[in-house]
Amino acid sequence: MSNKNPSVSTRFQKGNPGGGRRKGTIRTDDVKAVIGKFWRMTKAQLKAKLEDEKTPIGELMVASIMAKTIKDGDATRLSTLLDRAIGRVKMEEIDDTAEPFVIHMMGGEQMVLGSKRKGA
Numbered sequence: 001m002s003n004k005n006p007s008v009s010t011r012f013q014k015g016n017p018g019g020g021r022r023k024g025t026i027r028t029d030d031v032k033a034v035i036g037k038f039w040r041m042t043k044a045q046l047k048a049k050l051e052d053e054k055t056p057i058g059e060l061m062v063a064s065i066m067a068k069t070i071k072d073g074d075a076t077r078l079s080t081l082l083d084r085a086i087g088r089v090k091m092e093e094i095d096d097t098a099e100p101f102v103i104h105m106m107g108g109e110q111m112v113l114g115s116k117r118k119g120a
Contacts, residue, residue: 026058028084028085030058031062031081031084031085032085032086034058034059034062035062035081035082035085037059038059038062038063038066039066043070046063046066046067046070047067049063050063050064050067062081065077065078065080065081066078066081100112100114101113101114
């Protein structure tokens, strides 16, 4: 049940008086921003960020994943980050079945010459 007599200070407030999202929640935009920040860094800059005591934990996690990807050459870690940031790549199914290439002659006869790809 709503308050039938709200105070004057809260009566005409627009939006969420609490201030939006809860503190500490992680949005996709946050992850994208951090990945973008480290994506443009050199190897030395990334290493310095990992060693800096003032680097936030979230940034440290992303930076360490990127550093291990560079060191080990393991693309699965990077794939996980990119899936989180930009979404999984959707694979398009291709109908690759062949159908016969038929020539219809005037006498009603047909000549099959081989096959052609659908859509070609």
